Amino acid sequence: MLSDGGDDDSSAPARFELQEDPSFWKDNNVQVVIRVRPLSSSEISVQGEKRCVRQDSGQSITWTCHPESRFTFDLVADEHITQESLFKVAGVPMVENCMAGYNSCMFAYGQTGSGKTHTMLGDIENGTRRNNENCGMTPRVFEHLFLRIQKEKEIRRDEKLSFTCKCSFLEIYNEQILDLLNPNATNLQLREDAKRGMHVENLTEHEVSNAREALQQLIEGAANRKVASTNMNRASSRSHSVFTCLIESKWESQGIKHHRFSHLNLVDLAGSERQKSSGAEGERLKEASNINKSLSTLGHVITSLIAVSNKKSQHVPYRDSKLTFLLQDSLGGNSKTTIIANISPSSCCAAETLSTLKFAQRAKHIRNNAIINEDASGDVLSMRLEIQHLKERA
Numbered sequence: 001m002l003s004d005g006g007d008d009d010s011s012a013p014a015r016f017e018l019q020e021d022p023s024f025w026k027d028n029n030v031q032v033v034i035r036v037r038p039l040s041s042s043e044i045s046v047q048g049e050k051r052c053v054r055q056d057s058g059q060s061i062t063w064t065c066h067p068e069s070r071f072t073f074d075l076v077a078d079e080h081i082t083q084e085s086l087f088k089v090a091g092v093p094m095v096e097n098c099m100a101g102y103n104s105c106m107f108a109y110g111q112t113g114s115g116k117t118h119t120m121l122g123d124i125e126n127g128t129r130r131n132n133e134n135c136g137m138t139p140r141v142f143e144h145l146f147l148r149i150q151k152e153k154e155i156r157r158d159e160k161l162s163f164t165c166k167c168s169f170l171e172i173y174n175e176q177i178l179d180l181l182n183p184n185a186t187n188l189q190l191r192e193d194a195k196r197g198m199h200v201e202n203l204t205e206h207e208v209s210n211a212r213e214a215l216q217q218l219i220e221g222a223a224n225r226k227v228a229s230t231n232m233n234r235a236s237s238r239s240h241s242v243f244t245c246l247i248e249s250k251w252e253s254q255g256i257k258h259h260r261f262s263h264l265n266l267v268d269l270a271g272s273e274r275q276k277s278s279g280a281e282g283e284r285l286k287e288a289s290n291i292n293k294s295l296s297t298l299g300h301v302i303t304s305l306i307a308v309s310n311k312k313s314q315h316v317p318y319r320d321s322k323l324t325f326l327l328q329d330s331l332g333g334n335s336k337t338t339i340i341a342n343i344s345p346s347s348c349c350a351a352e353t354l355s356t357l358k359f360a361q362r363a364k365h366i367r368n369n370a371i372i373n374e375d376a377s378g379d380v381l382s383m384r385l386e387i388q389h390l391k392e393r394a
């Protein structure tokens with residue numbers, strides 16, 4: 001899937017080019033990607049260029065402190081990988097999955113300052129990818145999604161294909177759900193029912209008909225996020241954010257009306273941090289302990305999912321945090337999920353980087369069961385014909 005780019009400079013980390021292989025991403029329900037960010041100037045001023053990781057191939061990375069540990073993932077994106085390359089490899093197949101009716105989720109995990117917001121949002125203020133190489137996964141996803149919708153509508157004009165996309169944007173701050181598209185709505189409640197499944201009551205949903213409108217919602221909501229300056233990151237996200245798009249399509253074929261729908265969740269988690277390094281006190285300390293608590297629940301959920309799949313347990317503690325309760329379909333349920341675990345390569349962050357690599361390794365064992373979400377209705381004769389048609393295709 002990946003090839004060695006052959007870097008001759010022995011002091012610099014080896015480079016590995018990403019290669020697109022959409023079938024791989026479509027066929028697997030949970031993918032785990034490691035993204036290594038470049039060393040920051042403050043890390044260089046403390047530890048020079050000393051690194052705690054060495055990339056061995058496009059899929060494996062070694063934590064080089066004592067004792068060395070080697071990890072294998074679906075993909076390891078090194079510090080030279082651009083936003084565009086990462087999007088082509090991991091984002092494009094996700095859009096295709098949504099178009100096919102699969103719920104999809106991508107979330108960025110990692111210690112504070114490791115590059116989660118850079119990966120999920122990047123620079124969203126200066127337009128989308130044609131003129132802005134730093135814009136991240138979410139704006140690129142929307143640009144591609146609406147191009148695909150346009151193309152599909154043109155190809156399938158005979159079937160009267162129509163799409164609707166509705167966006168919402170929330171954050172979980174100190175275990176409360178806030179609506180980023182309506183900052184006056186605080187402490188929203190999670191509800192579960194047969195019709196809508198897990199959802200947030202009274203959360204604003206805006207219908208968007210093109211990438212520009214989706215980006216507008218993203219910019220508006222991102223501006224309302226709780227961000228603060230900490231010792232570890234000048235603009236640290238103090239909440240988990242979830243941007244959701246419900247994509248519905250309707251069409252008619254041979255007298256049958258089809259309705260397909262999928263949820264796309266794009267999640268930027270708040271970063272874990274050691275209270276000593278972050279220098280947190282007062283409100284920052286309360287935020288940090290809530291962040292660490294919900295991230296450790298995420299860890300427990302993953303451990304329990306592995307135990308359940310090995311028939312060693314039956315209970316998964318989704319309800320122990322708002323984050324895991326909200327994302328339960330994405331973790332062990334009906335979704336195709338991509339986890340991007342962000343790490344710093346600096347030896348100053350060796351302990352946090354090891355902890356992220358271990359988390360990502362456990363996450364690789366999650367088993368999801370993604371199905372195409374589709375209903376069909378029509379008269380009996382048409383339904384019989386459709387069943388016949390499906391049998392012939394099987």
Ligand SMILES: Nc1ncnc2c1ncn2[C@@H]1O[C@H](COP(=O)(O)OP(=O)(O)OP(=O)(O)O)[C@@H](O)[C@H]1O
Nearest residue numbers: 037038112113114115116117118233236237270271
């Ligand atoms: N791949 C990358 N290439 C270049 N710069 C990067 C990369 N990843 C992160 N950065 C830079 O590193 C800094 C910290 O990144 P970012 O804010 O995305 O971290 P974070 O994981 O979201 O942190 P927090 O959890 O504290 O919100 C930012 O200045 C960002 O632009």
